[in-house]
Amino acid sequence: MACPVKLLIIFFLEVVTSVICTLQNASTTGSSKLSITAREEFPYSIFEKEVKSLLFDISQNESENLQIRASLLDTKYAEIDGNATQSVMGGSRTNISVKVKGVFLGRTWMSLQVNKAGQSGRADDGQYDKPGLERSEEQSEWYELPEKYAISVRRKDGVLSHIFTGLVIVLVCVANVAMGCKTELQVIKDVLRRPIAPLTGMFSQFVLMPMISFAIAKMLNFDPVNAFGLFAMGCSPGGAASNAYSYLLAGDVSLSVTMTLCSTVLALGMIPLWLFTFGEMVIYDTDVKIPYENILTSLAGLIIPVGIGLLIKWKLSRVAEKIVWGIRPIMIIFLILVFTLGIYANLYIFDLMRDKPEILLAGALVPYLGFIFGGIVAFIARQSWKNIRTIAIETGIQNTGIAIVLLKVSLPPPDNDISIVPPIASSIFTPIPLVIAIIAHETYLRCFKKKEKEELQLSDTTENGHSEEMKENGVKQIHYHQLDGSDSGDEKNHVQAVV
Template structure:
């Protein structure tokens, strides 16, 4: 006698999806504030980077996924879910990772919108073309989630448009939002990793060594190949980062919906382990890169704030010395106008716009009016 256990949908599953959707919409508003329309226009006029990303995403990734399905003998719903993950468009997380790693955010957002739009044709085309070569799914009738693809596009484009309008109409507000993007993106990434695993903990027990290895190879080869093709096309570093991340980060939500709509329970729930494994292991090298980048920023910032040797500065008849850095700044701030009796001129120390390099303001008439100043950096 065969016993079939069907998992009941929980409130936490629905709540997790709703919260993630709201967080991503808020993130897209922020990214809209960071998008430069001039870059978007340039990309659309000369679409070399999007073309590289399109070819990498919709030709290299599906073929790589199909090859891994055959090599690791992933059959049935698990093989279908894995192959569908390789055919999926770029995910919204790619824009966040691109921003945090110093890539071209405007290009990344443009590529995500284009890849999601073209997914209406490319996603089903690959599934129907190679479904007969995936063991165990020959007779499966696919239900392509067209509505969900369009909904994903809408939840991306509408918040982006709002963010762009904020940037155009309220630049100060847009600037404030941009300052909060990095910590907000970090919060989303941590939330997805922790709460996401907790809400799908039952899938962890279905992981296998070959599925883990296949998921890592698929995503990491996407990063490497996308970046390689962008490099040989001589794109700048920021765009190489954007293309590489856009290629390797997949919207695994579409394969999950495909499995839920096309397969019967409990096979549908069990097959979801493929796209979930891809989603879990995909960002690991990106997390490492972000951590290294943040540590390096902190080290560089510390080097800039801590002078390596004492400073000795002669201003007028006063000699200012410094052993730490802050004392000299305090003395310079308190310094009044110094009179030079020989050349009959006055000098005053001020700071340049970056606040670090002092400059001498010279006035022959001892008036020191802004219109009569002659300035020069020390």
């Protein structure tokens, strides 16, 4: 047991040290008796190209005059409009106004710096924090105050942007209705009777893909908002496109449809679960709060159409057939709108991609690694090559439509605009290896398989020619039979011809 006298001495020394530090801080920070209070609440939000005045109340009790100037950490997102330096008379109570102009959507921080004549000797007294400031003769008396003011610049959504967002929501809902209409429940029951393949696919979709997207976001040092967008996409499996790719690449379409339906329904619980656990870790160092209620509402609004489609399929089969038939022209119209109206309304996304090329890399890595590891997991589970192709396709293809709607509707600005960039980048890169595989598969079918078919037809023609020749010679048929083992070897393959 420790000596009481020793513990008492240690406690006394700690108290004395604390008092000395407090007095030193009071002598340094309180010597100027400067008090700055912001009137606005921070983080403060402004629009692009908008100028806002931020007011600060200044209280300075000494007789010496002060100069105060504002600076921004990153002028790419916002800049100081007008004169950034203002004077404060000694012994006065006044306020200063700092004009800030939004430049581009994002987040930055503003700090205030103080210049007081005769204070250059305090450069190393610990009174002010000076990150990033180089000591020169002109800057030797400027010191940065420790308080930082967060400023977020948001994009002003125009009419076209709202129209495009509405079209995306409508399309995803219509696609989910169509998916329900073309789903054969009996086929799904048959697939689920052998659950190894769908369970393997569910593991790849809901465990493997979130971990891959999380690891890539950490590996590339994504900022919290983009990391959250990439992770949300990795948690959103399925999509009607995977069924078409499975068909074109000779996969198991029944398994593909079953996995798509199951993943869409399970997403209602799995996506919030992942975002509540690893999602918090992704954005732990930001003030953004995950709006789980909005996410659940968005997912419910996107999954309910699947149930509506199933109900239509069950009660109105003819109507369901018309809906499935009509989804193709709707998709064509939507793609035209995406590559015209969508690009024009969201040109900022290309600026973000240009400034952050790691987003493009992540957009390619997530689906490509999904294809590879999904196939490996299916191979380990001893699935057929047909099922391996299907599970690999279902794993790598993410439902970027659900991810974009979820992020766009749920997150506050500017995070809703920034976070959708990784899903869009992924939607650009995902089809590339699939299209290459389809071309290779079709080439193989048209060239090598065609040659095999021609050889088979030639063989059939030759056999038919021999048959005709035997008929001309009066041979009706030939019987082959094995003789007993007691016979000689030459008689084991005895041929009897019937004339």
